[in-house]
Amino acid sequence: MSADRPTTQHRPSSSPYLLSPGAYDDDATTIRALSDQESDSEDDQLMEASRSTLDLVQHDRTVLEEEEERERLLIRAKSSPTDGLRRIFGANPHDNGSFSVKIGKRDRSKRRRRELAALTSDRRRRRSSAQSNNDAMNLGEDDELMYEMEEGVCKAIDSDDDSRSESTVSSIFSDLDPRDIGSRGYCGSDSSCRVVSLITFAILILFSLLYLGAYKASSGYRISHHQPPNTISNGTSLFLPTTILISLDGFRADFLTRGLTPTLNSFIANGISPKYMLPSFPSVTFPNHFTLVTGLYPESHGIVGNTFWDPELKDDFYYTKPEKSMQPKWWQAEPIWATAEKQGVKTAIHMWPGSEAHIMGIEPTFLDKYNGSEALPRKVDRILELIDLPGEKDADIPPTITQRRPQLIAAYVPNVDAAGHTFGPNSTEIRTTIANVDKMLASILQGLESRNLTNVVNIVVVSDHGMATTSVDRLVQLEDLVDLNLVERIDGWPLRGLVPKRKEDIQLLYEQAKNHTAFMGFDDYLEIYTRETMPERYHFSKNDRIAPLWIIPKTGWAIVERPDFDVKLAQKEGKAYHPMGIHGYDHEHPLMRAIFVARGPSFPHKANSRVQEFQNIEVYNIVCDSLRVEPRPNNGTLRLPLKPVGLHSDGKTPPIENLDDQDPPKSTSSKTPVSTRSPVLQPTTATGHAGIPPPPPLKATQQSQGRPSSIIDRIIDKVKGWESDIFGFVGLG
Known part of the structure; x- marks a missing residue:
C-alpha cells in the first residue's frame, strides 16, 4: 500500500475519474433529481466536494449497511405481519428504555418514498463501483478498502435479523414526529381510546365488586366458623370477650336519685349510660325481658303480654304457669343465648x-331455673363461681374439670319489682330493697376487682320498666264500660284487651267503651283503641295475639272486674x-322509664359518658357486639362503639328528678269517630254519681290507699309530704 495519498483536484466534467461527479450516467442524474425533491442534500454535498477514495468508500459503506438493513426489515414486515407487529411493539433490551408506538399512515408513506430513493441510490453506487473496479486496480489501498466494504456488507447480511431489525426500528423512530406520537398514543383514533378506557374502567369496577364480595364472604366465614377473637389476660x-348482663326488674330510672345506690351511681360515673332507657309497650315483665334478648318489639317476637290468647294455637299464655308458658310454641324469636351458642359462645x-322454654331446641350451657326466694348473696356467689371456671384458652387444666367459663352470663333480679308491687314504689320497704340490690352489685364489682377483671369483663346493668303507685280512687269498673256478655276473653293488666265472641261485635264494643267513658267523665284517664287505630309508636298491632280491642288507662289508673275487686x-x-304498685302503661311515661349502664373493654369511653336515650330494642345488638357475636336481624339499630353526646356532669341536661305520678303524654294516634248512638248499657254508680268526673290523680306522696288508721299514720304522711317538698324525693316511703 502506498504511503503517499494522491492529492484530490477539481477536474472538468470530461474527466475519466470514476468517482468524480461528472462520471455518473443518465440514471444517476435521474436519481439525483429524486433526491433533490426529497431535500436530501447530504449526498449532494459529498459528491460536489472533491474527496479522496478512502472518504468516499467509507461513506458508501456506512450508507450501504444502513440501507441494506432497512430493506431487509421492510421485506420481513411484508412477509410476516405478526412478526412485524412484534418488532414494532416488542421491547428492545438494547434500547435503554426506549419504547415503540404504532406508526401512522402518513408516516409510512413518507418513509416508503425515502427508502425507495435510498435503494435507487444504492443500486447507482453498486453500478459505479463495478465500473471503476478495473481502473482502480493499481490503487492497492482503494482495492483493499473496497474488499473490506464488501466483506462488511456480507457480514451485515449474515448477522442476526433481530439485531438489525431493532437498530432499524430505532432509526425509524428517530424520524417520527413526537407531536404525532403524543397525540395518538397507543390508540388509532379517539373512538378507540374511548372504547379502551370504558373497558378498562368496567374491569376495574368488576374487580372492586369481586374484592368487596370476597371480603364480606371471608368475614362471614370467620364468624360462622367461630374463629377465636382476641383474648385478654387478668x-x-x-x-375471651365476656359480658355479664344483669336485669333489675322494676327498677325505675329515678330510683337512682334517692341516695340509696352508691354503687350504681359510681358505676354510672365510671361507665357509659343514657339518662334513662325506654321500655317497650306494654311495659310489663315478660314482653320486655324477651325484647332485651332479641332486639324485637313484642309484636315481632310474639310475647305480647304477661297473659294473652293465641287464636291459631287456641290456647292461653299465662306467665305464672310455667308448665304452660315454658312450652316452646309460644316463643317465636331467637334469644341471645341461642344466637351465641350457635356461634360457639x-x-x-x-x-x-x-330461658326454660327450650327455644329453638338450643339450651344455654348453664341454666338456672327461676327461684323467687333466692337470696341476693347467692346470686353473687353464682356469678363469681361461673367467672372462676377455666377459660377455653387456659393451659394446664386438670382433666377432672370439664366445664369451661361462659362468655355470657345473664342474671335476673326480681326483688325491686316484687317490693314495688307489694308495698308501692314510694314505700319504706322498696327503699330497703333498692339498697340491698345496690349492695349485691357492689359485691359483684368487688369480686371482679379482686380478680383483676375490672377492665377485662364487660358489665351491663339494665331494668325492664318502672313502677307507678295505685289508689282505690283511680280504679274503673270494666263492667261499667262494656257488655262483658259479648266478650270471650280478657287479656292484659292493668290495660285490658278484649277478645269478642264474634268478630262483628268489635265495633259495637268499641262504641260502648267510647260512649261510656265520655258519659262517665273518664275521657282524660282512658284511651280506647282497636288494633288498627293503635298508636304507631306502641308497635303493638301486627300480631294476631294482640287482642282486637284495647282499653288503656293513663299511668296510675287501673281497670278491674267486679269479681276481683268491687x-x-x-x-x-x-x-x-x-x-300497691303497677306498671304496663305507656312506655314513654316518665314513671315507666328503665335504666342502662355499661362498663368494660367493649365500652372504651370517657368515664361518666352520656349517650342519647334509646329504647330497649337496642340492648340485644349491644351485647352481641360486646361478645363479637353476629346478631340476628332485629328492630334495633345501635351498634358498638356507642357514640357519647357528652358527660352526665357537663350540665347540658338536667339530672333525673324524683317523679310524682304524672299524666302520660297525649296519644298521637288517630281514633275512630265515636258513634252518637245511645249507650247500650246504663252506667253503674260504682265510681260515683253518673256524669260526675272521678277525683283527680293522687300525688306519689299520698301513700295511704284508705284513711289513716291512727295519729302516727297521719304524722308519717305529713312528714313524707314535707320531705318531698323540701328535698325533691320521698324519704320515708
Whole structure:
C-alpha cells in the first residue's frame, strides 16, 4: 500500500475519474433529481466536494449497511405481519428504555418514498463501483478498502435479523414526529381510546365488586366458623370477650336519685349510660325481658303480654304457669343465648324469663331455673363461681374439670319489682330493697376487682320498666264500660284487651267503651283503641295475639272486674287496693322509664359518658357486639362503639328528678269517630254519681290507699309530704 495519498483536484466534467461527479450516467442524474425533491442534500454535498477514495468508500459503506438493513426489515414486515407487529411493539433490551408506538399512515408513506430513493441510490453506487473496479486496480489501498466494504456488507447480511431489525426500528423512530406520537398514543383514533378506557374502567369496577364480595364472604366465614377473637389476660387466665348482663326488674330510672345506690351511681360515673332507657309497650315483665334478648318489639317476637290468647294455637299464655308458658310454641324469636351458642359462645342464664322454654331446641350451657326466694348473696356467689371456671384458652387444666367459663352470663333480679308491687314504689320497704340490690352489685364489682377483671369483663346493668303507685280512687269498673256478655276473653293488666265472641261485635264494643267513658267523665284517664287505630309508636298491632280491642288507662289508673275487686264497695268500706304498685302503661311515661349502664373493654369511653336515650330494642345488638357475636336481624339499630353526646356532669341536661305520678303524654294516634248512638248499657254508680268526673290523680306522696288508721299514720304522711317538698324525693316511703 502506498504511503503517499494522491492529492484530490477539481477536474472538468470530461474527466475519466470514476468517482468524480461528472462520471455518473443518465440514471444517476435521474436519481439525483429524486433526491433533490426529497431535500436530501447530504449526498449532494459529498459528491460536489472533491474527496479522496478512502472518504468516499467509507461513506458508501456506512450508507450501504444502513440501507441494506432497512430493506431487509421492510421485506420481513411484508412477509410476516405478526412478526412485524412484534418488532414494532416488542421491547428492545438494547434500547435503554426506549419504547415503540404504532406508526401512522402518513408516516409510512413518507418513509416508503425515502427508502425507495435510498435503494435507487444504492443500486447507482453498486453500478459505479463495478465500473471503476478495473481502473482502480493499481490503487492497492482503494482495492483493499473496497474488499473490506464488501466483506462488511456480507457480514451485515449474515448477522442476526433481530439485531438489525431493532437498530432499524430505532432509526425509524428517530424520524417520527413526537407531536404525532403524543397525540395518538397507543390508540388509532379517539373512538378507540374511548372504547379502551370504558373497558378498562368496567374491569376495574368488576374487580372492586369481586374484592368487596370476597371480603364480606371471608368475614362471614370467620364468624360462622367461630374463629377465636382476641383474648385478654387478668394475669392468671385468658379471657375471651365476656359480658355479664344483669336485669333489675322494676327498677325505675329515678330510683337512682334517692341516695340509696352508691354503687350504681359510681358505676354510672365510671361507665357509659343514657339518662334513662325506654321500655317497650306494654311495659310489663315478660314482653320486655324477651325484647332485651332479641332486639324485637313484642309484636315481632310474639310475647305480647304477661297473659294473652293465641287464636291459631287456641290456647292461653299465662306467665305464672310455667308448665304452660315454658312450652316452646309460644316463643317465636331467637334469644341471645341461642344466637351465641350457635356461634360457639358458651352462655350461662340465671333465672331469665323464658330461658326454660327450650327455644329453638338450643339450651344455654348453664341454666338456672327461676327461684323467687333466692337470696341476693347467692346470686353473687353464682356469678363469681361461673367467672372462676377455666377459660377455653387456659393451659394446664386438670382433666377432672370439664366445664369451661361462659362468655355470657345473664342474671335476673326480681326483688325491686316484687317490693314495688307489694308495698308501692314510694314505700319504706322498696327503699330497703333498692339498697340491698345496690349492695349485691357492689359485691359483684368487688369480686371482679379482686380478680383483676375490672377492665377485662364487660358489665351491663339494665331494668325492664318502672313502677307507678295505685289508689282505690283511680280504679274503673270494666263492667261499667262494656257488655262483658259479648266478650270471650280478657287479656292484659292493668290495660285490658278484649277478645269478642264474634268478630262483628268489635265495633259495637268499641262504641260502648267510647260512649261510656265520655258519659262517665273518664275521657282524660282512658284511651280506647282497636288494633288498627293503635298508636304507631306502641308497635303493638301486627300480631294476631294482640287482642282486637284495647282499653288503656293513663299511668296510675287501673281497670278491674267486679269479681276481683268491687270499686264501690271498697270505697265505702275504706279498703285499699292491691297491688300497691303497677306498671304496663305507656312506655314513654316518665314513671315507666328503665335504666342502662355499661362498663368494660367493649365500652372504651370517657368515664361518666352520656349517650342519647334509646329504647330497649337496642340492648340485644349491644351485647352481641360486646361478645363479637353476629346478631340476628332485629328492630334495633345501635351498634358498638356507642357514640357519647357528652358527660352526665357537663350540665347540658338536667339530672333525673324524683317523679310524682304524672299524666302520660297525649296519644298521637288517630281514633275512630265515636258513634252518637245511645249507650247500650246504663252506667253503674260504682265510681260515683253518673256524669260526675272521678277525683283527680293522687300525688306519689299520698301513700295511704284508705284513711289513716291512727295519729302516727297521719304524722308519717305529713312528714313524707314535707320531705318531698323540701328535698325533691320521698324519704320515708
